Amino acid sequence: xxxxxxxxxxxxxxxxxxxxxxxxxxxxxxxxxxNGSLNAFITVDxxxxxxxxxxxxxxxxxxxxxxxxxxxxxxxxxxxxxxWLTTCGSRILSNFVSPYDAHVxxxxxxxxxxxxxxxxxxxxxxxxxxxxxxxxxxxNPWGQAYVPGGxxxxxxxxxxxxxxxxxxxxxTGGSIRQPAALSGVSGLKPTYGLVSxxxxxxxxxxxxxxxxxxxxxxxxxxLLNAMAGFDARDSTSVERVAEDYRRELDKPLAGLRIGxxxxxxxxxxxxxxxxxxxxxxxELEKLGAKRVPIGLPxxxxxxxxxxxxxxxxxxxxxxxFDGVRYGHRAKxxxxxxxxxxxxxxxxxxxxVRRRILIGTYVLSHGYYDAYYLKAQKIRRLIADDxxxxxxxxxxVVGPTSPTVAFKIGAKAADPVQMYLNDxxxxxxxxxxxxxMSIPCGFGRDDLPVGLHIVGNYFSExxxxxxxxxxxxxxxxxxxxPAGIQP
Amino acid sequence: MPxxxxxxxxxxxxxxxxxxxxxxxxxxxxxxDIFKLIGRMQKVDTEGIExxxxxxxxxxxxxxxxxxxxxxxxxxxxxxxxxxxxxYLVPKVIE
Numbered sequence: 001x002x003x004x005x006x007x008x009x010x011x012x013x014x015x016x017x018x019x020x021x022x023x024x025x026x027x028x029x030x031x032x033x034x035n036g037s038l039n040a041f042i043t044v045d046x047x048x049x050x051x052x053x054x055x056x057x058x059x060x061x062x063x064x065x066x067x068x069x070x071x072x073x074x075x076x077x078x079x080x081x082x083x084w085l086t087t088c089g090s091r092i093l094s095n096f097v098s099p100y101d102a103h104v105x106x107x108x109x110x111x112x113x114x115x116x117x118x119x120x121x122x123x124x125x126x127x128x129x130x131x132x133x134x135x136x137x138x139x140n141p142w143g144q145a146y147v148p149g150g151x152x153x154x155x156x157x158x159x160x161x162x163x164x165x166x167x168x169x170x171x172t173g174g175s176i177r178q179p180a181a182l183s184g185v186s187g188l189k190p191t192y193g194l195v196s197x198x199x200x201x202x203x204x205x206x207x208x209x210x211x212x213x214x215x216x217x218x219x220x221x222x223l224l225n226a227m228a229g230f231d232a233r234d235s236t237s238v239e240r241v242a243e244d245y246r247r248e249l250d251k252p253l254a255g256l257r258i259g260x261x262x263x264x265x266x267x268x269x270x271x272x273x274x275x276x277x278x279x280x281x282x283e284l285e286k287l288g289a290k291r292v293p294i295g296l297p298x299x300x301x302x303x304x305x306x307x308x309x310x311x312x313x314x315x316x317x318x319x320x321f322d323g324v325r326y327g328h329r330a331k332x333x334x335x336x337x338x339x340x341x342x343x344x345x346x347x348x349x350x351x352v353r354r355r356i357l358i359g360t361y362v363l364s365h366g367y368y369d370a371y372y373l374k375a376q377k378i379r380r381l382i383a384d385d386x387x388x389x390x391x392x393x394x395x396v397v398g399p400t401s402p403t404v405a406f407k408i409g410a411k412a413a414d415p416v417q418m419y420l421n422d423x424x425x426x427x428x429x430x431x432x433x434x435x436m437s438i439p440c441g442f443g444r445d446d447l448p449v450g451l452h453i454v455g456n457y458f459s460e461x462x463x464x465x466x467x468x469x470x471x472x473x474x475x476x477x478x479x480x481p482a483g484i485q486p
Numbered sequence: 487m488p489x490x491x492x493x494x495x496x497x498x499x500x501x502x503x504x505x506x507x508x509x510x511x512x513x514x515x516x517x518x519d520i521f522k523l524i525g526r527m528q529k530v531d532t533e534g535i536e537x538x539x540x541x542x543x544x545x546x547x548x549x550x551x552x553x554x555x556x557x558x559x560x561x562x563x564x565x566x567x568x569x570x571x572x573x574y575l576v577p578k579v580i581e
Contacts (some may be wrong), residue, residue, distance in 0.1 A: 099561045192541030206540045235546055304526045315501060322502070324574050329567035336577045341504035353503055354513060357494070358520060360501040374527050376537035381530070383538055416519050432541025457542070 001026055002162040003480065006071060006219045009165060013060055013070040020060065020070030024053040024114050027072050031117060031163045034484055038139045040148075040157040042077050043085045044117040052114040059112050067222055069112030074164035076155050077118040078125055079210070080199040081105050084115070088201045089123040089133040089151075092321045092328045092347030102199025103231045104168060104210050111226045116164050119154030123349045124318065125175055125203045127151050128421040129411065132351040137408055140183060141481040142447050146405035149179030149421075155213045156183035161484055166214040166223055170200060172207045173306055174400075174425025177437035180213055181400035181450020184439045186467065186477060187213040188220045191458050192432035193238035196231030204313035205236075207306075207429045216477050217438060217467035221245040224460060240458070248465040254288035256466065259393030261296040264424050264452075270403045272443030277399045280440040280451045280470065284397070287469055294389045294396065298381040302426040303419055305382065308362050308375035309430070314352075315359025321347060354415065383431035390456045395466055399424055400437040400450035428454050438467045439476040448476075488518045 001023065004012070012018050028046050035041050049072065056070035080086045080098035082105075087093045101109065108115070122132040130138040130153025138153040140146040141161035148157040152169030156179035159167050169176040171189035180187030188211045195210040202208060212223035224245045231237045260281065265274065285291060323329035323343030330342035348356070362371035389396055401421055411418045428435035433454055440451035451470075455463040471477050489497075491507075494514045498505040505513065559572065568575035 096565070099558065099565065193544065209541075232547075232549070236540065236542075236544055238542075238544070298530075301527060301530060304524045307520060307524055308527070319502075323567060324576055325562070326565040327567075333577065336579050337502070338504075339577055340502040344502055345504035348503070353505075354516060354520075356501050356503060357497050357513065357517060361489075361493075361497045361517075364497070364500060370528075371524070373537055374532060376539055377532035377535040378527055378530060380535050380538040381532070414519075415516055416523050419520075419523070429541070430538075 002030065004165070005216060006068070006165060006214065006222050009071050010067050014065060020053040020056040020114060021050060023070065024049050024072045024116070027116055027164060034161055034163055037144060037484070038141060038157050038161055039136050040120055040138055040154040040161065040163060041074070041117045042087055042089070042120050042135045042154070045084065048084070049114055049116055056112045056114060066111045068108065068226055070114065071165060072114040072116035073108055074116045074119050074155060074158045074167040075105065076121055076152050076167070076169050078121060078170050078201045079104050079168060080201065081115065081118065084118060086118065087135070089121040089135065090347065090349070090352070091134040094134065094328060096327050100199065103196035103233065104200065104227055107226050107229070113226070119158055119167060121154055122151035123352050124201070124314070125151040125170055125172055126314070126351050126355055128174065128178055128418055130154060130179070131408060131412055132349055134349060139408070140405050141484055142184060142405065143445060145407055146447065147182065147408050149182030149401070149405065151175040152213065153179045153183070156180055156185055156187065159185045159213050159215060160481060162480060166212060166219055168210060168227070169213050170208055170210045171429065172203050172310060173429050174422040176211050176213060177425050177435055177450070177452065178401050178422060180437040182405040182448065184448030184479065184481070185213055185215060186217055186220055186436065186438045187211065188224060188436040188460065189428065189434060190224065190228060190460055191434045193236050194228045194458070196229070196234040196237045198231050198233040202317040204310040205317065206313060207310060216471055217464045218246070218249060220436070221249060221464045243461060245461050245464055248461045249468040251465050252288060253284065253466065253469050256289040256395070257292050257393040258284060258289045259292050259294035259389050259396040261294050261299065261389070261396060261398055263296050263299045264398035268402050268420070268423065269399060270443065273399050273401070273403060273449050276441030276443060276449035277451060281397065283473060284466070284470060287473060292393045294393060296385045296389060296427065298378065298385050299427050301378050302382055302430055303423055305375040305378040306426045306430060307358065307419060308371045309379065311355040311359035312363050312372050313359070315356045315363065318352070318356055323347070379430045382427050386431050386433060395463060396454040398452050400452040404443040404445070404447035404449060424452055433457060434460050434463060436463055436467060438470065439479070441476055489514060489521065
């Protein structure tokens with residue numbers, strides 16, 4: 001059951017081979033056994049989960065089920081969840097029990113899924129290693145000396161270690177795809193606007209997008225069916241007819257045009273990652289796809305532009321954490337200004353403070369045009385590169401991350417080195433395009449490598465088709481980390 | 487042009503984040519590394535390029551000007567670190 005696909009779990013529940021309570025207990029036991037070493041979850045509440053499982057079992061007994069009814073799902077601790085502690089990995093929300101549910105949580109609850117717990121993450125989703133959490137770093141299930149990637153590192157580690165059949169994440173610059181790659185699971189960042197941001201604690205609102213992490217593309221399609229959809233409470237939610245993202249899974253890849261950007265195979269790409277990605281491209285060709293060389297000439301500017309736009313939006317979004325209405329407030333202070341300064345100095349960790357400072361500076365008087373406006377123009381150039389590319393190909397394929405997982409602590413003192421992890425993933429966020437990562441082999445120290453697939457706007461079904469066909473022909477996604485010591 | 491220590495302290499004050507001199511010095515060199523990375527943008531000619539402010543060029547929706555939220559005053563207030571008589575409490579601002 002720990003290795004079963006969502007389709008298999010759904011069938012087992014429908015045929016009463018297992019109840020949701022039994023299934024939920026199984027995963028809760030697994031979490032209890034492994035979380036002490038992996039630190040993938042911030043909050044687990046067996047009683048709440050089992051109450052939902054009992055309700056799901058009643059629903060199954062009545063025959064009123066949906067595909068996810070009774071299946072436990074772990075949620076990144078960025079999605080506010082009614083009556084659950086919701087910390088966003090931060091001390092400043094260490095006492096925040098949400099009075100309402102995020103749209104994503106409402107969707108999973110409505111589908112009858114069970115909340116398995118809240119997963120660990122980089123503080124306010126700012127990081128690529130899940131080390132900046134106030135609740136301690138997440139360990140990579142493939143080697144506990146390594147980071148799982150970030151910011152959705154708890155969700156990725158939970159799925160990799162089979163502590164959860166599926167999980168949710170968010171992706172602002174690669175925070176679903178990069179941890180999926182480094183932890184050897186599949187993850188999808190949808191087109192901007194497809195999944196509502198309501199109740200998803202904001203980092204950079206023009207880039208943030210929620211999405212699923214799971215063991216396979218087929219599972220991702222099922223999860224996206226539940227997550228996607230219009231929500232009037234998110235002003236950038238797109239109004240579209242509901243889709244079944246499974247509809248193209250079984251289409252053959254004959255004639256598929258795969259764009260391969262030369263800029264993503266140059267300097268900085270590790271040899272082991274390059275070899276695994278190259279082998280994956282050959283596999284896709286065997287399946288009938290054609291390679292098309294493309295250029296994304298402004299891709300190299302994505303990290304600089306991102307580190308203006310994301311901190312600028314973050315500095316504005318995070319101004320709400322002031323110790324007045326909710327969250328942590330400093331114990332001692334002289335006056336109101338001093339209360340703000342101390343509350344925010346104590347409540348935010350070093351990386352979050354750093355990004356707020358960058359954002360405050362680039363938006364400050366006299367610097368706006370040179371930084372923020374400039375970055376927005378570069379953002380246009382990056383988006384236009386993709387417009388050109390998609391005239392000649394159906395999907396863009398390359399490496400998700402330049403290296404396999406690095407050691408915990410290796411880049412913590414050097415922000416610029418950490419930021420460059422997301423060099424291949426950031427362009428899709430800037431352009432608003434959907435992107436995903438699937439396992440495609442192993443590199444140094446037997447650590448997983450991720451294959452990055454970027455599609456045109458709203459082409460999730462096509463991307464999932466490519467990923468599923470690849471996963472039917474290979475078994476990288478079925479490998480699981482051996483010998484996780486509890 | 488690298489940020490001076492005074493500038494770092496000024497930014498921290500604008501952001502309402504307390505920093506000690508030692509912290510300001512530590513963050514100063516990191517910020518300068520980051521701004522060196524960001525500085526790569528300046529070499530690019532962006533004359534006449536339309537700025538892109540969002541993931542897609544969406545038009546924002548309009549809605550009827552009606553109350554859509556229900557009153558949850560008590561529930562929301564109960565989350566506040568300090569409150570009194572239905573109000574949020576902060577240190578005295580006006581003498």
